[in-house]
Amino acid sequence: MKSLISAVTAVAALSLLVPSGVAGQGFAQPGRPKGAGARTWRAERATLPPYSPPRLPDGRPNLQGRWGGSSSGDDIEETEQVDPTTPPWESWVSDPADGRIPYQRWAMAERKKHRAGLARGVTGETGERLFMDPQTFCMKSVPRYAQRGYELVQAPGYVVMMLNWGHFHRRIPLDDRPRPGASAQFWMGIARGRWDGDTLVVESTNFNGKMWLDSVGNFASEHVRVIERLRLVEANTLDYEVTIDDPTVFTQAWTLSYRLRRAGTGGGGGAATVNDPYAAESWEHACHEGNAHHVEGARDLGFKWFPGVTPPQR
Amino acid sequence: MNVFLHRSITAGALAALLCAPAPVRGQTAADAPAYSPPRTPFGQPDLQGIWQALNTASWDIQDHHASLGVPAGRGVVDGNDIPYQPWALEKKRQNVANRAALDPDARCLLSGVPRITYMPYPFQIVQQADKVNILHEYNHTLRHIYMNGNPHPEGPIEWWMGDSRGTWEGNTLVVDTIHVTAETWFDKAGNFHSEALHVVERLTRTGPDHMLYEVTIEDPKVFTRPWKMSMPLYRRVEQEPELLEYECYAYLIEETWPNR
Numbered sequence: 001m002k003s004l005i006s007a008v009t010a011v012a013a014l015s016l017l018v019p020s021g022v023a024g025q026g027f028a029q030p031g032r033p034k035g036a037g038a039r040t041w042r043a044e045r046a047t048l049p050p051y052s053p054p055r056l057p058d059g060r061p062n063l064q065g066r067w068g069g070s071s072s073g074d075d076i077e078e079t080e081q082v083d084p085t086t087p088p089w090e091s092w093v094s095d096p097a098d099g100r101i102p103y104q105r106w107a108m109a110e111r112k113k114h115r116a117g118l119a120r121g122v123t124g125e126t127g128e129r130l131f132m133d134p135q136t137f138c139m140k141s142v143p144r145y146a147q148r149g150y151e152l153v154q155a156p157g158y159v160v161m162m163l164n165w166g167h168f169h170r171r172i173p174l175d176d177r178p179r180p181g182a183s184a185q186f187w188m189g190i191a192r193g194r195w196d197g198d199t200l201v202v203e204s205t206n207f208n209g210k211m212w213l214d215s216v217g218n219f220a221s222e223h224v225r226v227i228e229r230l231r232l233v234e235a236n237t238l239d240y241e242v243t244i245d246d247p248t249v250f251t252q253a254w255t256l257s258y259r260l261r262r263a264g265t266g267g268g269g270g271a272a273t274v275n276d277p278y279a280a281e282s283w284e285h286a287c288h289e290g291n292a293h294h295v296e297g298a299r300d301l302g303f304k305w306f307p308g309v310t311p312p313q314r
Numbered sequence: 315m316n317v318f319l320h321r322s323i324t325a326g327a328l329a330a331l332l333c334a335p336a337p338v339r340g341q342t343a344a345d346a347p348a349y350s351p352p353r354t355p356f357g358q359p360d361l362q363g364i365w366q367a368l369n370t371a372s373w374d375i376q377d378h379h380a381s382l383g384v385p386a387g388r389g390v391v392d393g394n395d396i397p398y399q400p401w402a403l404e405k406k407r408q409n410v411a412n413r414a415a416l417d418p419d420a421r422c423l424l425s426g427v428p429r430i431t432y433m434p435y436p437f438q439i440v441q442q443a444d445k446v447n448i449l450h451e452y453n454h455t456l457r458h459i460y461m462n463g464n465p466h467p468e469g470p471i472e473w474w475m476g477d478s479r480g481t482w483e484g485n486t487l488v489v490d491t492i493h494v495t496a497e498t499w500f501d502k503a504g505n506f507h508s509e510a511l512h513v514v515e516r517l518t519r520t521g522p523d524h525m526l527y528e529v530t531i532e533d534p535k536v537f538t539r540p541w542k543m544s545m546p547l548y549r550r551v552e553q554e555p556e557l558l559e560y561e562c563y564a565y566l567i568e569e570t571w572p573n574r
Contacts, residue, residue, distance in 0.1 A: 057355065137567050153447070155362065155440045162447060167456040169449045171438060177554040186559050188454075210564075277464050284473040288453075288563040289423050295567055305571040 037071075037078070037090025038099065038257035045239060045259075053198055053232040056154060061198045061232055063159075066263035066280065069149040070240060073135070076214045076256060077101060083121040094241075094257035101218060102251045110309055114217025119301070122216055131306040132298050133215040138287035140168045141211035142189055142204050142226050143242040143256065149263060151282065159193050159200060166287040172202055180206055185222055187211060202228040209308035213244075220246045221311055236262035248311035351485055351519040356443040359485040361517060363439060364550040364557065365525060367432040374503035375543060384502075390432070392542040396505060402536045409504025417502050422453065422562035424474035426498025427491050427513050428529045428543070430455050436550055438557050446480055446487060451557045459489050469493055472509050489515040508535040523549035 053061035071092055074083075078091035078099050091099030103111060115122060117130020135144070140163070148165040161170040172193040179190050185208035193202045209222035220226075224246040231239045238260040245253040264279070351359045370378070370387025377394050380386035398406060409416055419425065425433055435452040444462040449455075459480040466477050471493040478491045491513040499506050516528040525547040532540040 137564070139561070139564055153440055153442060158440075160440050160447075160449070162449070162456055162458075166454075168454050169456050171449060171557055173554070173556065175554070177556070180558075184558075187561050187564060188559060190556075190558075277462075278467060281460060281462075281464070282458055284475055286424055286474045289474055292421075299572055304573055305568055 035089040038094035070146040070258040073147040095255040199231040236265040366436040371432040487517040
């Protein structure tokens with residue numbers, strides 16, 4: 001059991017360190033159907049009948065349970081391919097309608113620099129190494145925490161999210177208490193929740209700007225405000241919309257649209273196996289503990305630590 | 315083999331040990347004035363909220379004087395002595411001599427049980443009908459204490475935080491943990507265990523803002539007999555307490571990145 005779990009973790013981590021030698025081996029297959037992203041989900045959502053969610057004793061919708069992941073975590077824009085192991089996919093960006101992240105000119109240049117320095121076989125690389133996705137070092141932020149799914153609990157005064165991946169957790173107070181000053185910055189930010197009808201709205205600030213939005217270098221700054229909207233649209237489906245608002249990096253606020261499926265009902269993460277009484281349990285995913293040689297590997301390959309971006313003074 | 319049954323028997327034996335009169339330094343459940351905690355909507359004693367230990371056990375679980383960066387403190391071990399086997403006492407001495415390099419905390423590794431509870435950071439307890447969750451600020455550690463009727467899974471398994479199964483004894487949450495790695499310590503002072511460690515934690519509310527935390531340690535590979543720790547836990551009574559984050563390994567990796 002131990003060696004199996006270790007091996008799985010090692011393989012998962014190692015896949016992030018695939019050298020650039022595999023680039024350009026003809027994996028691009030123009031015309032290949034794309035995986036379902038924001039466009040497909042929004043079209044499907046529009047066909048759903050009105051749904052009244054089950055409620056807790058306090059009258060709020062019951063969103064509790066284990067939810068599968070939002071996406072692969074690779075490029076959140078439309079892709080023909082990211083690398084040899086990643087199929088073409090629709091954009092997860094629903095607004096603007098073209099599915100493109102509305103970067104300011106300088107920020108787009110920055111993003112291109114990140115992508116050119118990935119050295120993992122992504123189109124447009126220079127072959128030089130710049131930054132590695134901070135998730136390689138077991139970090140998470142918002143909204144990328146949702147990538148592999150989580151369990152949502154509605155505790156008194158709080159919504160709590162508990163991830164298996166890297167044992168991250170979010171505690172979202174529902175009382176609009178004052179936030180720490182802007183100088184206090186966190187990987188996961190500071191979250192406050194409220195109900196807008198049957199929609200849970202979570203607004204997060206106080207980020208440190210050191211995490212990427214995906215594995216290929218899309219980013220926001222420490223000034224970002226992330227607004228998440230979660231709404232049960234059928235018994236086993238959460239509509240998950242995320243607005244990224246950072247006037248120092250983007251020309252406008254923009255929105256990601258995801259569908260989260262209840263674990264075991266066709267979503268990613270934690271398939272319920274009928275005969276396994278442990279299927280609903282979240283067993284330890286100790287990320288950093290087995291990761292020292294990958295950190296060393298990244299350093300030895302010449303990757304730098306991503307320090308966040310500094311928007312130009314205006 | 316039914317691991318849980320085996321462990322239950324052991325736990326029973328340990329419970330007898332806990333009830334034995336002893337020169338106990340800390341508070342015990344028996345000493346504590348009877349307190350009836352509120353109940354959760356699903357009828358369990360309500361342990362929820364943000365709690366923190368206020369002692370020096372994370373530096374040294376035994377009596378110790380101060381040194382640079384280490385506050386002096388009375389220990390949390392009942393009777394102060396830890397019953398190491400002779401070879402283990404020698405290893406503990408070596409750990410002390412090399413603690414700066416060897417302490418797993420210096421590498422920001424998960425703290426293990428019970429050390430995570432008395433790390434100097436707050437934690438939040440969130441209860442569900444079939445499990446108790448402990449969300450720690452330190453390294454965003456997350457413990458699930460399952461109370462769903464499943465026994466400990468069959469090993470061998472070596473997890474950093476072990477496999478925890480809970481039961482209620484009256485108003486006390488009793489947590490049985492096995493399947494741990496030998497790589498965690500009890501403190502910065504080199505107190506250690508093997509992968510055969512069996513921890514029984516008992517959490518009993520003694521008032522609106524206090525909880526008694528008792529731990530029984532059993533590890534036949536390292537100790538000559540089971541031994542105990544106990545300490546109070548305190549509710550963070552600030553008006554709007556909130557866990558923040560201590561992303562230990564992120565700070566460590568960033569600080570030590572060669573071309574940062």
